[in-house]
Amino acid sequence: MMAGQTGKGIIVEFDFAAMNGAELLFKTTEKFLMGLDGIAFDPGVEARHFAGNNYQGGLAEYFAIVKTKKTAAKAAKDVADAFRVALNGAVPKAVTPAFRNFVRAVSDRGVKVVISTRADIEAVAEAFEGMLSDMVVLYQETSATYGSLKWDAWRRACAMNRLRRMSTVAVTGSGYGVKSALIAGMGSVAVMNDHVAYQDFGGADAVISELSGTTAKKVLEVARV
Numbered sequence: 001m002m003a004g005q006t007g008k009g010i011i012v013e014f015d016f017a018a019m020n021g022a023e024l025l026f027k028t029t030e031k032f033l034m035g036l037d038g039i040a041f042d043p044g045v046e047a048r049h050f051a052g053n054n055y056q057g058g059l060a061e062y063f064a065i066v067k068t069k070k071t072a073a074k075a076a077k078d079v080a081d082a083f084r085v086a087l088n089g090a091v092p093k094a095v096t097p098a099f100r101n102f103v104r105a106v107s108d109r110g111v112k113v114v115i116s117t118r119a120d121i122e123a124v125a126e127a128f129e130g131m132l133s134d135m136v137v138l139y140q141e142t143s144a145t146y147g148s149l150k151w152d153a154w155r156r157a158c159a160m161n162r163l164r165r166m167s168t169v170a171v172t173g174s175g176y177g178v179k180s181a182l183i184a185g186m187g188s189v190a191v192m193n194d195h196v197a198y199q200d201f202g203g204a205d206a207v208i209s210e211l212s213g214t215t216a217k218k219v220l221e222v223a224r225v
Contacts, residue, residue, distance in 0.1 A: 016173025175199030
């Protein structure tokens with residue numbers, strides 16, 4: 001182990017694994033596009049042009065199809081900002097007893113838990129009161145990827161939290177997150193809900209339906225604890 005690095009860890013993509021951020025992102029984008037230029041948005045459009053893509057790339061593709069003169073770069077920033085604001089309100093409500101039990105079950109086994117969110121830390125930190133410690137930390141990742149993290153974000157989260165990639169498990173909420181964790185050299189556990197069920201979760205070490213004290217056992221098995 002390199003100097004300054006800790007032992008085993010997990011990084012929880014809170015917005016999409018601990019809560020249904022995929023549906024919240026869809027609704028945020030749908031509302032934004034309708035208000036921007038009356039642009040329709042549906043799950044098929046999201047799947048074809050947005051999911052796993054960066055905001056600007058997805059918007060540029062779709063804007064070309066609907067022939068709007070709106071600028072993709074500005075729209076990408078505005079959608080990301082709108083989603084962050086939505087998360088500021090939604091994340092605290094998602095810190096449920098089941099999630100607290102999940103974190104406790106993992107950290108009690110000596111595994112560091114990094115709770116990653118796109119929300120503003122100062123806006124949501126109070127909701128995690130009583131959970132945070134040297135072994136449970138809150139971390140902001142302002143990803144430009146629609147509905148998932150790219151491989152470099154997983155690696156950055158490891159580096160910023162002094163975790164070794166090979167002994168860290170990514171807990172993600174999308175098939176795209178599974179693939180990026182593999183590229184980053186990490187194991188993964190996917191939390192799958194109906195909104196993302198069409199995605200390819202192949203390569204995940206385990207697929208579960210929620211984060212709780214019960215499913216923590218599966219995550220610990222993947223982490224080989």
